[in-house]
Amino acid sequence: LIGACCGSTPAHIKAMGEALSSREPAPLPEQEGPLATRLASRSRAVTIGAEKLPVLIGERINPSARKAVAEALRQQNWGFITEEGALQLDAGALLLDLNTGLAGGDETQLLPEGIRQLQMSLDCPLVLDCTNPAALEKGLQEFQGKALINSVNGDKKSLNSILPLAKRYGAAVLGLTLNESGIPAKAEERLDIAKEIVEAAEYYGLPREDIIIDCLVLTAATSPELALETVRAIRLVKEHLGVNTVLGLSNVSHGLPQRSWLNAAFLSLALGAGLDAAIANPLDNRIRETMTAGALLTGRDFGARNYLEQAGRLVSPANSPINKDVDLDDPGQALQKAIFNGQQETVIPLVQKLLEKSDVLSVISEGIIPALETIGQHFARGEAYLPQLILAGDTAKKAFTYLKDNFPMPKTAQGGTVVIGTVKGDIHDIGKNIVSALLENHGFRVIDLGKSVPAEAFLEAARREKADVVALSALMTTTMVEMPQVIKLLRQELPGVKVIVGGAVVTAEYAQEIGADGYGADAVEAVQVVRGFSPALKS
Structure with a gap:
């Protein structure tokens, strides 16, 4: 991909084209997994779908729904329009729907001017809410980026006039599941129209990822039973076509009081069916809260990061001791930061870089353990939450696994077998993972049973x-009571096996009370205690 900046000339661009005319463009890799619809402004890109967070599209610049917008368009009061856009972006919208279809107005003039005004003040992709081909073409010529056309439908006239514009100007299209006969009542019939739209778009050369389907919801005031048909249609479109989906959400509450109640409730149902984006009012708290909670409950908020951030409870890197004065050229500090923040994709390269100048034990003790200890301290103080704790643990586990697979301890160095796990009912394993990794790197053969392990x-x-030592971990007072049950069973069946206990709620006094052979206040102390059980490794 080549291009030129604003100081270039047509002659320069022509010369570049001629110089490269003999070269074949590199083939673009095909998308794998769920489709991603990518839209862009001058300098900001937004992805819809691909199991990412559902996207909120601001609906408020619409003269048919708001008299104030209609008056602003009539008076060419673009300051009001751009302020409406800014309010929606500040409230969490990632895209803005722009509708300039003013009764008695000239949409061929209003749409391009609205685009010009918005993109001068705001940097976000736009949804061009227009079915007038002449106005659309002028708007697409004006827009600097990749827009979403709202909309095309199953009517042949609509398909043949709108889709060529999308292809020519590189836009994505929003397809409505209606045709010349109206909106079908049944989900299967809406799916049929969606198939026709997708086939027509592909015929005109649009890739499937640039097609978004709106299964259309009618007002619950007249047809409340049809709301669930829309939900079912979303599910069918996702299942049979694999394209991304959007809804003009506010239609469901048209003509009813307390519209926010219905909008939020229906949004929740739609998200559960696979909805990828909603055209709605970002200034409605219920909508924002439902989008945030729905993303988490539908598995689209990895590590609950967005949920915690929106709830104001995400630990900021700036507030973390491991991120203070971090030198990103220092792979040890960078590894700590990656683990603390659950950035799994960066862990292995950082471990590899650290291993260029450090041994395995140093990587663990200087890069991995400090991060886990820090996130554990945040969790204990109520400054971090369980999803962050689990994500950090999974990220550290990825580093541990890489070290274990690529740098195994020689068998001659092994000095005993340790069976380790968290006791029944306890799903926390960060501390246990640290102890396990350190034991392996001190020459022990470790059998890690994982989390919530029954006594049997x-x-x-x-x-x-043929274990020499059994190590028990617990993080909660409700699960530490499982420890004496395990110890009692081991004493009855395998009296020669040593038992060590540890965990955030366990104390030396409790360990002695339940008959454990040893107690580790932290990972380093736990390893020292286990080494004490094995004379061969005391030196």
């Missing part, structure tokens, strides 16, 4: 693996 499973593994 500890016994079975200890017997099968």
